Amino acid sequence: MPEAPSALSNEGTVLENNDKALKFIEDVTINADEVQKRVLSKILSRSADTEYLRRSGLNGCTDRGTFKKVMPVVTYEDLKPDIERIANGDTSQILCSHPISEFLTNSGTSAGERKLMPTIDEELERRSLLYSLLMPVISQFVPGLDKGKGMYFLFVKSEAKTTVVRVGAVFASGFIRAIHFLEKNWGILCNDIRTGTIDSKITDPSVREAVSRILKLNPKLADFVEAECSNGSWKGIITRLWPNTKYIDVIVTGTMSQYIPALDYYSNSLPLVCTMYASSECYFGINLDPLCKPSEVSYTLIPTMAYFEFLPVTREKELTSSISEPTALNDEEKQQLVDLVDVEMGQDYELAVTTYAGLYRYRVGDILRVSGFKNNAPQFNFICRKNVVLSIDSDKTDEAELQNAVKNATNQLGQFEASLVEYTSYADTSATPGHYVLYWELSIKDVNLIPSSVFENCCFTVEESLDSVYRQGRVSDKSIGPLEIRVVENGTFDMLMDFALTQGASINQYKTPRCVKYAPIILLLNSRVVSSYFSDGAPVTRNGALKIERVEH
Structure with a gap:
């Protein structure tokens, strides 16, 4: 397996370390399949005596063929009993031969559940390796990054007097929250800066x-910050407060793309760089073309991070699948999974991983x-999360379709002069x-300045943007009622985030759920509604095709 550059080494010049990192990327992408075989063999051999692998009947085998034949393709619900045993203090080798050092929480499900993802101490080194590849890649496009520091809004770190050359957060939503x-x-x-004291409002x-x-x-410094923040407009505030900033490091793919206009406004359209593809389960890959347009972001999966498999997905399959969380696959479905180097250009896949930490x-x-491909390693666009959907009857609206309709x-x-700050949705039965109910928080001084007819037309436009199955339910079957937009008070989605944090969510991993089902969340949202509007349009069938017709008032 190609030798990884030391993620934490200070030896050698910046240029030498960059060259080592780029050579590592070249080596593992050329030998992607061989690297993947070795990764799988290593994971299985060292965890051969774990309860989970013995229970699955692998019997110490480490080859790919036996692994694919014997091991089930699973979801969190399948692993939940084992994970809860570990979380409750069971130290036996249940999922992994190495001790589980901590659990990482994801941003949660629409039902309000936080998933616990096991990790081990050595995973920090593996993730540090991926981080160590980022600057060598970006430095090919943005010179001078070694001359300053990055400032990231993680809500736990502060920057003292230094030269800031990049700013960022994990998700675009978190970055905008910090600016607000x-x-x-x-x-x-x-x-506080002027007096050197901390305001009494800070009580922690x-x-x-x-x-x-x-x-x-x-x-x-206080006078400088005050002059910039008090001049009326916050357009370009990032480049005014941190004038050496070269780009914003933040995820703007998937539904995070809705924040691009706000990011452009606050930064004077600095480049938006999506550097890494990662999750609580595993760190996957990096963006080798960091200055590309947000709509063109593509991640190269690094073969050393985990063993990757891919389940082909078609739109027809998505429309006929359950709206619940993904389920374990049967034997026939298991055979459809393909390896990293066997994916096909333009095809959609659902990602499955085998990790060093016991997944x-x-x-x-x-x-x-x-x-596309980097040598023999595929590159992927992130499309959406699976099964984050609204459904009333036979309709199934996924995250990507909903995002497009709202846009x-x-x-x-x-x-x-109004814009959408944040939104979520709910299937009201x-x-x-x-x-369908959409909860919208807006950036506007007075929502009453917008005529009701405009919001009604927004409802109409959302429905017009949804697929024919939804529209058929609205007109022919009459199984779906008119779509509703509920405008909520400013700060509502901050309250929603705060509520999630009390339930154990990580502030740096939090993303606003695009569909909610958890009763306390719905209660919170409804308590903050200031006005509501229904669609003023109705789908009708003409010449065998469904079409939206306006109902004029």
Whole structure:
């Protein structure tokens, strides 16, 4: 297996270390299949005596053929009893031969459940390796990154006096949340910097202690920040406060693309760089063309990170599948999975991983599309999360389709200097027929400045953007009622995030759920509704095709 560059080494010049990292990428992508075979063999051999592998009947075999024949393709629900045993203190070798050092929580499901993903100590080294590949790749496109530092809004770190050359967060939503927080509280920040003291509103002892270690009286800096933040417009605030910033490092793929206009506004259209594809289950790969357009982001999976398999996905299969979380596959379905080097250009796949930390043929739930190849390693566009959908009857609206429909509708808000801050959805079946409900939080001084007819037309546009199965349910079967938009108070989605954190979510991994089912979340959202609107259109059938017709008032 190609030797990995030391992720934490300070030896050699920046140029030499960059060359080593780029050579490593070249080697593992050329020998992708051989590397994958070795990764699988290593994982299976060292965990051969675990309860899970013995229970599955692998009997110590480490070859790919036996693994594919014997091992089931599973979901979180299949592993949940074993994971709960470990979480409750069972130290026996259940999933992995190495001790489980911690659990990582994902951003949660629409039902409000937090999934616990096992990890081991050595996984930190493997993830550090992937991080060590990022700067060598980006430095090919953006010079001078070694001359300054990055500032990331992780809600746990602070930057003292230094040259900031890049800013970022894990997700675009978190980055925008941080900017909005600064927009509301810059006055307190300036006062703290000017006086060298911490405002009494900051009550958490650990936060006060951490800030006190770096906070120094600096009236000049306070005056600078105050001048930039108080001049009325926050357009370009990032480049005004941190003028050496070269790009924003943040995920803007999938539904995160809705934040691109806001990012462009606050940054004066700095490049938006999606560097890495990762999850709580595993770190997968990197973007080798970091300055590409957000719509063209493609990730190269690094073959050393885990053993990867891919289940072919078609739109027809998605429409006929269950709207529940992914389920374990039967024997016939298992045979459809293909290896990393066997995926086909343009085909959509659902990703399954076998990790060093004890996940075997685990369905991650991400839908990826093959966009190209780096040597023998495929590159993928992230399409959406699987089965994040709305459904009333036979209709099934997935995350990508919903995002596109919302984007089409919110284009009408620009003329009122309004924009969508955040949204989620809910399939309301409390009455018959049931209907889709969208919760929208808007950026606007007074929502009453927008006529009701505009919101009704937004409902209409969303419905017009959905597929024929939905529209047939609206007109022919009458099994779906008119779509509803409920506008909520400002700060509602901050409250939703805060609620998720009380339930154990990680603040840096949190993403707003695009579909909600958990009763306390729905109760919170409904308690914040300031107005609601229904679609003023109805689908009709003409010449054998479904079409939306407006109902004028």
